[in-house]
Amino acid sequence: MANRGSYPHPVIDNSDDVSSSFEVINPCAALTQEDIEITYEIRTEDADLIQLIESGYAIHSLNWRCSSAISTGEIEPRLKQRTPTGFKFSTSLDQQDLKGKFHVDIRVIVAKEVKGHYWANQHPDYEGARFDLKPGDVLAYGGRISFMAEKLYDPLNPPVGSCFEFVSSRHHKGIKVDLHGNETVKVRIPEKIIGQFSLFSNQPDLQISLVVLPALIQTLSFIKSNRSELLDDYAWYVALNKQVETRGGWDQDEIELAQKILENPIDRFMLEKPVS
Amino acid sequence: MKKWTEAKALTESALLDLFATLNSASSPEEFLGKADAILSDPENLLPLPVSLGIPDVLSCNSTRGAIDVDNAPRVHEYIGEKDRANAADARLWTYLAFATYRQYMEMRWPLLPENNWKGRVRSRWLLHTGSVTRGSLIRHGIARLWWGTHLTFAPAESEGIAKHDAYAYTKELFKNEDRLNAIFDREVGAFPVVIKAVLDHAASLGNKATDNHIRKIMQYLTLTDGFSGVGILKYPAVSALVKTAASR
Numbered sequence: 001m002a003n004r005g006s007y008p009h010p011v012i013d014n015s016d017d018v019s020s021s022f023e024v025i026n027p028c029a030a031l032t033q034e035d036i037e038i039t040y041e042i043r044t045e046d047a048d049l050i051q052l053i054e055s056g057y058a059i060h061s062l063n064w065r066c067s068s069a070i071s072t073g074e075i076e077p078r079l080k081q082r083t084p085t086g087f088k089f090s091t092s093l094d095q096q097d098l099k100g101k102f103h104v105d106i107r108v109i110v111a112k113e114v115k116g117h118y119w120a121n122q123h124p125d126y127e128g129a130r131f132d133l134k135p136g137d138v139l140a141y142g143g144r145i146s147f148m149a150e151k152l153y154d155p156l157n158p159p160v161g162s163c164f165e166f167v168s169s170r171h172h173k174g175i176k177v178d179l180h181g182n183e184t185v186k187v188r189i190p191e192k193i194i195g196q197f198s199l200f201s202n203q204p205d206l207q208i209s210l211v212v213l214p215a216l217i218q219t220l221s222f223i224k225s226n227r228s229e230l231l232d233d234y235a236w237y238v239a240l241n242k243q244v245e246t247r248g249g250w251d252q253d254e255i256e257l258a259q260k261i262l263e264n265p266i267d268r269f270m271l272e273k274p275v276s
Numbered sequence: 277m278k279k280w281t282e283a284k285a286l287t288e289s290a291l292l293d294l295f296a297t298l299n300s301a302s303s304p305e306e307f308l309g310k311a312d313a314i315l316s317d318p319e320n321l322l323p324l325p326v327s328l329g330i331p332d333v334l335s336c337n338s339t340r341g342a343i344d345v346d347n348a349p350r351v352h353e354y355i356g357e358k359d360r361a362n363a364a365d366a367r368l369w370t371y372l373a374f375a376t377y378r379q380y381m382e383m384r385w386p387l388l389p390e391n392n393w394k395g396r397v398r399s400r401w402l403l404h405t406g407s408v409t410r411g412s413l414i415r416h417g418i419a420r421l422w423w424g425t426h427l428t429f430a431p432a433e434s435e436g437i438a439k440h441d442a443y444a445y446t447k448e449l450f451k452n453e454d455r456l457n458a459i460f461d462r463e464v465g466a467f468p469v470v471i472k473a474v475l476d477h478a479a480s481l482g483n484k485a486t487d488n489h490i491r492k493i494m495q496y497l498t499l500t501d502g503f504s505g506v507g508i509l510k511y512p513a514v515s516a517l518v519k520t521a522a523s524r
Contacts, residue, residue: 068410097361
């Protein structure tokens with residue numbers, strides 16, 4: 001047998017513990033607004049393994065680990081399709097738990113206790129030995145795959161961060177937008193509200209939705225109404241114009257554009273998982 | 277350098293300047309002086325999305341080994357909950373160490389010329405964007421306080437040690453000097469179910485839960501995780517594994 005690992009029982013992998021195959025093919029990660037969607041296909045012909053899965057004694061598992069975000073988890077992927085040679089899976093990982101390089105281990109693990117387990121194709125050196133398996137024990141291992149999780153934008157340096165300046169002001173209710181500055185659009189926020197605002201520091205998407213989004217909508221509206229004038233002297237116009245042009249141009253509603261530029265903060269907030 | 281300044285973040289280029297300054301500095305005084313000059317330039321700073329104000333002072337007066345039991349929740353309350361991807365930001369933690377919590381850093385992780393002070397700067401004061409890992413986050417002087425708390429914060433527990441105190445697990449974590457490293461230096465330590473089971477066990481043992489004892493348990497869990505999916509197990513099963521490890 002191959003000299004690898006230290007499983008206390010034979011496992012279907014690239015060793016010769018069991019003369020069956022368990023291959024992961026076409027692994028792919030796609031970045032969406034909220035998640036990283038991972039898809040892959042498994043090919044295996046081992047009848048014992050398939051029987052264990054179909055009878056509920058084993059499950060497919062995706063174990064992910066990200067050192068940079070000190071996060072790890074193990075989930076059962078969604079079966080997309082049963083193929084003649086195996087299975088196609090898809091699963092989503094929350095972008096908020098991932099940063100930089102992360103790894104996924106694809107395997108089949110025991111779901112319910114199995115007494116006296118025996119692989120028909122296990123290596124002859126095992127001499128027909130049987131094994132008692134506990135939930136969690138690995139039955140098949142398809143290997144480790146690495147992906148990169150990159151943020152869509154830097155929250156400390158957001159796309160419109162240089163365009164707006166948030167200032168505390170008195171004698172009015174609600175936020176006011178001042179478009180007269182050359183460098184920045186000034187968003188005036190009542191002093192009392194600023195104090196309360198910090199209570200939501202753990203929910204930046206809510207803060208962005210409440211203040212930045214309406215200020216941006218008004219600014220975009222102003223630009224659309226005044227595009228015939230020379231706005232190139234305004235630094236905030238130049239920056240926002242660039243953002244708009246890279247997101248499909250000015251022939252869109254301001255509310256749609258603003259949400260695109262801010263990466264849909266309302267959606268992010270409403271769909272955010274509750275703090276656990 | 278003005279002490280106890282509001283939380284901000286460094287720009288990426290300022291962060292690299294700090295590393296370059298460290299390499300060329302011949303003494304802690306020279307390094308900190310040049311670092312202060314970098315941090316004093318507004319061009320080198322990024323405001324946080326929301327102003328956090330001035331934080332509460334951190335103390336270094338507790339008995340050795342439990343210095344950070346109260347400091348860790350204080351940092352967490354000041355910064356607030358953040359998602360893990362954004363909390364793994366070298367620019368934030370480095371600024372907090374050099375500016376916002378500078379007084380604490382100088383007391384807790386002093387830079388002494390006779391010791392390996394550059395090594396201490398690299399492990400406790402600075403974080404490099406290109407090498408933010410579990411190991412570096414749990415060693416950095418300020419990041420470790422927030423991360424240790426974030427990973428153990430339990431505001432919704434209806435029973436057990438955190439029923440009446442959301443920071444009960446955090447306090448158990450920081451009770452011993454190296455418990456944070458013993459648990460989180462290993463990948464298996466990032467499973468919430470493992471954190472809870474190990475700290476429940478430590479709490480039940482009181483002073484008998486030495487760092488070596490916790491390290492032995494984590495070694496066993498790591499070994500088990502090599503052939504079994506520990507992360508998919510429920511709390512009773514992981515708790516049983518912890519008890520098995522403890523009795524070996």
